[in-house]
Amino acid sequence: MAPPQGSRAPLEFGGPLGAAALMLLLPVTMFHLLLVARSGPARLLGPPPYLPGLEELWSPWALLLCLTWLGLQAALYLLPARKVAEGQELKDKSRLRYPINGFQALVLTALLVGLGVSAGLPLSALPEMLLPLAFAATLTAFIFSLLLYLKALVAPASALAPGGNSGNLIYDFFLGRELNPRICSFDFKYFCELRPGLIGWVLINLALLMQEAELRGSPSLAMWLVNGFQLLYVADALWYEEAVLTTMDIIHDGFGFMLAFGDLAWVPFTYSLQAQFLLYHPQPLGWPLASFICLINAVGYYIFRGANSQKNTFRKNPSDPRVADLETISTATGRRLLVSGWWGMVRHPNYLGDLIMALAWSLPCGVFHLLPYFYFLYFTALLVHREDRDERQCLQKYGLAWHEYCQRVPYRIVPYVY
Numbered sequence: 001m002a003p004p005q006g007s008r009a010p011l012e013f014g015g016p017l018g019a020a021a022l023m024l025l026l027p028v029t030m031f032h033l034l035l036v037a038r039s040g041p042a043r044l045l046g047p048p049p050y051l052p053g054l055e056e057l058w059s060p061w062a063l064l065l066c067l068t069w070l071g072l073q074a075a076l077y078l079l080p081a082r083k084v085a086e087g088q089e090l091k092d093k094s095r096l097r098y099p100i101n102g103f104q105a106l107v108l109t110a111l112l113v114g115l116g117v118s119a120g121l122p123l124s125a126l127p128e129m130l131l132p133l134a135f136a137a138t139l140t141a142f143i144f145s146l147l148l149y150l151k152a153l154v155a156p157a158s159a160l161a162p163g164g165n166s167g168n169l170i171y172d173f174f175l176g177r178e179l180n181p182r183i184c185s186f187d188f189k190y191f192c193e194l195r196p197g198l199i200g201w202v203l204i205n206l207a208l209l210m211q212e213a214e215l216r217g218s219p220s221l222a223m224w225l226v227n228g229f230q231l232l233y234v235a236d237a238l239w240y241e242e243a244v245l246t247t248m249d250i251i252h253d254g255f256g257f258m259l260a261f262g263d264l265a266w267v268p269f270t271y272s273l274q275a276q277f278l279l280y281h282p283q284p285l286g287w288p289l290a291s292f293i294c295l296i297n298a299v300g301y302y303i304f305r306g307a308n309s310q311k312n313t314f315r316k317n318p319s320d321p322r323v324a325d326l327e328t329i330s331t332a333t334g335r336r337l338l339v340s341g342w343w344g345m346v347r348h349p350n351y352l353g354d355l356i357m358a359l360a361w362s363l364p365c366g367v368f369h370l371l372p373y374f375y376f377l378y379f380t381a382l383l384v385h386r387e388d389r390d391e392r393q394c395l396q397k398y399g400l401a402w403h404e405y406c407q408r409v410p411y412r413i414v415p416y417v418y
């Protein structure tokens, strides 16, 4: 298929070969982690304890549960929202509208789950179903990506993403062709980015905590910390939901296998790895160390939230008193860049905060296993790669002004290190 005119973006992720490798490697890694987390030695780098047969992976009940979950989250998405936000300007100068009711969806889900559990819903049985559920989510993501690919075939050229339209089927399927696939006002990418996966992640964590309580009488302090930290992170993302409208996933990337699998399968099943590990490998944790880990998480959150809010406030209204005194540089686009405050410390202070939190989520699992640190290692690689992609896009957008910013703020993520 010929690429549409004017959309020859440089290939990313190693081109078609890299995309094909990632499409295989990501699900394999996810299943490896799920199997290893429940095995005795829990060795990240060792072979999986065994290879599950199809009868262990495939369950129609798991698929039904997965689809019911998506249906529930879609219904909550469609409820009246406290606010409707406008996205960034599109190629055709129009702006899409997005409901801001993610936090409401989290609270309503919590109420429904609470009601279900008090009526006898066996939530603690969920950990036993993680393998077939992850398989069902992967299958759903794959079929969904196929449908998205087909939908993009009939989309107008103006609706296509800058990347993801190379003409190579595998690459385009992976990256995603259409920028904002929608049916009426239902935006699939925006919905998937924040709702089923993120809320599913904390639900799995909660189920693991409840099963630990059943097994050992009460949840361990380490399990409480992991659940608390990650709930804070998810609640924060949904509370500040509007901020996702300025991320590169929404503005730049098409919706294909990478994001569909990432949102629907990768996030709930690999981001809950620490809680999975703790269920099968209880770790002693005293209050002094727990307090220290809480402090690390608080420092990370303070930087993450401070940096994200500062940029979002500045982008919404540069004369807001909270940011009006910050030093900036002008760019040819009319938009200015912050060079003091958080964004004067490093060029991605929000990534630094996020990484500090990632470390705090692993520490309750002790230091004798590498497995619970998988998230920290993967996330470092993801953010380094993401930072590089963002820098290239900013250089294209801001040209000389971006060079000046890089000179004024030489470090990318970690002051004096990187």
Ligand SMILES: NC(=O)C1=CN([C@@H]2O[C@H](COP(=O)(O)OP(=O)(O)OC[C@H]3O[C@@H](n4cnc5c(N)ncnc54)[C@H](OP(=O)(O)O)[C@@H]3O)[C@@H](O)[C@H]2O)C=CC1
Binding pocket: 246, 247, 248, 249, 304, 308, 311, 315, 335, 336, 337, 338, 339, 343, 347, 348, 350, 351, 354, 386, 390, 393, 394
């Ligand atoms: N847990 C997870 O798996 C993941 C979490 N995240 C988190 O999500 C959040 C959003 O991340 P992401 O979308 O990658 O990127 P950012 O929120 O960092 O956004 C980058 C954009 O910010 C603007 N910008 C950059 N420098 C400046 C400056 N000095 N002054 C003003 N604006 C500037 C530019 O856009 P413009 O100028 O056009 O406004 C740039 O493209 C982060 O906190 C990140 O840690 C991200 C990915 C995965």
Ligand SMILES: CC(C)CCC[C@@H](C)[C@H]1CC=C2C3=C(CC[C@@]21C)[C@@]1(C)CC[C@H](O)C[C@@H]1CC3
Binding pocket: 026, 193, 194, 233, 236, 237, 244, 247, 249, 258, 259, 261, 262, 263, 266, 267
């Ligand atoms: C499977 C691949 C390796 C890549 C998948 C990437 C996705 C898992 C992430 C891409 C950007 C994301 C963002 C978030 C979650 C992970 C994904 C979907 C947040 C919603 C997490 C909470 C933050 O507050 C905002 C993030 C925006 C980007």
